[in-house]
Amino acid sequence: MDTDALSQSQKDALSQLQTLTNGGDVEVAKSVLESVDWDVQRAAEVIFDNVLPASSPATTMDSNVETFELDDSEQGLFGEHRAGREFRPVDGGFSSALIIRPIRAIITILAIPLYPLFSLIRFILRFLRIPLPNFAPFTLSSLTFPYRSLATGPGRESKAMDPRSVAERWVRELEEETGAVCIGRGHRSRSTGVLAENGNGHGVSSGANASAPGPSMLTARPGAWDPDGHDGEVKFLPDFFLGSYEDFARTCQRDATIGCVILVSEEHDDVAEFKRSTLTDPTFVQLIQDNGILVWGGDIRDRDTWSASQKLQATTYPFVTFIALQPRRAPATANAPAPMLTVLSRHQGPAIPSTSAPTAAQTLTTHLNEQLLPRVTAFLIRVRAQASERERERALRAEQDRAFEQSRKRDKERAEQRAREERLAQEVLRRAVEAEARAIEEQRVKETEARAWQAHRMEWRRWVRRGLMMREPRPGETGRGKTMRVGVRMPDGKRSVRFFGEGDGITALYAYVDSLFIAPEFMQDADPREPPNGNAAGDEGLLAEMEKSGRTPEKWWGFKLVLAYPRKDISWEAEKRLGDVEALKGGGQVVVELVPDSVDVKGKQKQTKVDVDVDSDGYHTEESE
Template sequence: MDLDSLTPVQRGALEQLQALTNGGDPEVAIGVLSSVDWDVQRAAEVVFDGVPPAHTSQPLPEASRIEEFEVDDSEQGLLSGRRSGREFRPVESNSLSAIVARPIRVVFNILAIPLYPLLSLLRFIFRALRLPVPNFAPFTFSTLSYRPLGPGAGREAKDPKSVAERWVLALEEETGAVCISRSGRRRTDASGSSVATGVAGPSTLTARGSAWDGSVGEGDMKLLPDFFLGSYEEFARTCQKDMKIGCIVIVSEEHDDVAEFKRSTLTDPTFVRIIQENDILVWGGDIRDREAWSAAQKLQATTYPFVAFIALQPRRAPASAEPPAPTMTILSRHQGPSIPSTSAPTAAQTLVKHLTEQLLPRVNPVLDKLRSQEAERERERALRAEQDRAFEESRRRDAERALQRAQQERAAAEEKKRAAEAEARRAAERRKAEEAKKLWEAHRMSWRRWIRRGLVVREPRPGEAVRGKTMRVGIRMPDGRRVVRFFGENDTVTALYAYVDSLFIPPEYVQDADPVSPPEGGSAGEDGLAGEMQKSGKSVDKWWGFKIVLAYPRKEIEWVPEKRIGDIDALKGGAQVVVEPVADEDGAQGKAKASAEDADDDEYHTESE
């Protein structure tokens, strides 16, 4: 393709790719760009990594697009006229090696052109046979025109941290210096306490001839800044999150100015001290590596060595509008040689002067303000978190109290339910007992009426010798009634008990209506009475429901079948007895003891026949 037929956009892409590769055959560069739809980034990947171009017009993934930084050029004249109207002319290397190397590369590119059809044919054959395509990297455009031979040639580490650490180790080997964190030095923070510095991690280097061996003084040791080990994206996010100034160092081994820059600028004690004291994060890399190349694209680097400073800065907005959130901004860019030391763009003295006189006085107040605002937000977040914790604790306590109240209410309800059930059981038992008592009283009344008809004997008549002497017995009932009854000494104790038992029959039950036979088919006489008592399962006293005792001295007259009244010494000659009720089978106390105070007031006399 002819150069004159290129559009302005294509010509700009060609110039950018040639600038990245430091020259090269334009025809080959045009062929690579046309194979990737004139995408400079993908073309550079083909050149740098030896990856065959994918013939597709699909856009790149979002992750591979170049991140746009705002550029703060208020104090610098290092940017193109597109943003500030100022123009910066890249410093070209005039060294003999660069002048000789370019014609040699052109010759190699020309000699390699006939090989491209052969390589394309071989690739077609391998793909048709579905065989793995071998790597023809020694004959690619990347190998012939860009990749130098050296310790890093042919090694491609995919892990950004490994790539960064490899570059730092190579930098230490080349400069004979050591990173601050690896030197064992410690710095003092703002509070005066000693803290370890460094991001680079432990060194695996062996002792060098003239380098620091751990026993020489500080003046004999060359130091390097601590480099951030990781990708450029991680470095930028760290600077944004920690609100620190970031320093990006990008070099290219194709430039002869890089070696002097490494030895003079990066190891300069004043520059290293400024970096350390102001806690500036440093990240570096070689343009041959993917991360460094991507960073160079985002920072618009055109000449190497390249140094840029970035930090959070507020966006420009109208005075009436609400200030927008701060964004990562390119504070300044420095590219070109480091010689002469007093005026070169990347000389240590130039960078130190720029940092101390322009960048730090202008940026530190902004970062301090942002840090104070962030600290205030952190305090507010901590306060809100503490309030949330207090609210949650209060809510938890309220929930526990509510749960405890609910448990107490449930326990009270269960206790009330148990009490109600117990009361219901007791009521049922009482009803059952009352029913049983009513049944028993009805049964007992039937027997009581039969006893009145069948077992109560009449009082003896005068001159009736068969019943023996007549004895007068005074009976005091539980309700206070006093009854006098005459018995013969040959009458049984059953006659006395039967008479007392008949006194409990209510008046409505007339004697003429009493049953003539024992209830429920029981036997007549005292034997039938004893059988009924045994059948009921009650004791004698409980069956009768009362006791007969002497008033004074108190002595019980027990019921014994067929026993004669005359055989009881206490009743010979007459006596005063008291009827005491006996509690029923439910344990009800119905005792009503009769007072015996008036027992001596009544005098009974025994009448002789």
């Protein structure tokens, strides 16, 4: 094949894909890369997962791959740097995959009639709670390429697990292989016997600095430590972040902490020694723990780990890299940009010899103590301090906002209270004005009725003076009975004396007293000759008028007559004679007391109070106050 026409990046991609597939046909590899726009990761997915490339051109980089700056200032300091990309061969090849595909398709078609039987047996076993064997040995995934990062493998479920479950499984397998336990979980299990979790409720392998969504499913493995507190030969692993690589990177960026990524491949012979010596080295593990370095790891046979290896440009395994926030490179005059997640150093290759190998514990410990930590710790502390200051300012602003909101609510409540009080005062004032207006209107109506009644009553007084008030008996007149002398004391203190016959009715006495209330301007000669409203004359007409007005006799007359001493009322009765009044036999002294009318709204007319006095006639009388 003519590869001269390819660019250098295309040649590198072709070389990397051939290394991943252990050689294979160059033309086929080139065609696959061209179909995915020279994206090695997607090309590997097409080959290993039998995924058809998208019809539209794909971008050269996965959208989820974050951009890293590379700090290579420490590269080549420990051990000889290996040139090129060093991948261990894997079983099989690209050419064998071309042969397996048609065979797999034929076997899948032949196995279709057996699917109902397999389903029935699976249902029965599940009902009986018997572990299910794999009844699908001839599926599209059973004969896939033996690269386990993109396929199933021994001890793994056929369906892809979420990154958290994959991380937990890998940590558990690492503990079983090394006989060690994650340091945080080991110490905590001695005291509590439970798996630690961080303050956010996110599970980590030991409950230290890392976090990932959901509770951890890891449990304490018996035999990893002495429950009585005697360590013996107990070995510890770093605390591993349980989650996806994307969550791990975001946590490092959010918390401004150093991240350590550990990538291994079981196909490499150096991985086993790396796990036993480096990952369980007490000095290295304690250094990681003391400096709060967040650790994430996995096997590149898992999809998320393989994707991380592509992003971090891992070339051989075991692979250890340290990442952290670092300031961006920008001109001195420009505004300082936000720091970004940066690869601080890469370490890949064997872990032996223990004093100089790239991934040996002593090499990594020396690098951390003498190179990486002194170089980045001060900046990360400053970043965390700035973040803490921003959080403090945010909390202060939130507190100020809450105080302002509370003050605003109080002011609003006070304003609403004042408005309610003003509305209530206005309502009270309005009701008072309306009540006063009604009172004035009622007063006006009553005064109008009182004036109309007084006018009507004056007409009756004048008629009573003409028609019912009898003249005094003449000397020697005997037709009206024995003459009797009656003295009248008016409410204003005026006295009047008049003679009546014993045969005269009590109406004559009341008519005489009533005539005393007529104003002088009303001349007697001008009094009406007929009763008002055409009523009948005499006591019959008076009774009819009283019933029509709805007033009692005392209120219709407007006064009552009482004997001065001893006090005794002289009530008006129709057709009753003066001689029949026991108190007036032989004459007497009477006092006129006003009776207020119910229609008199002012009610200023009060019953006259009299005190006892003796008039010139020798009768005891009551003086008006």
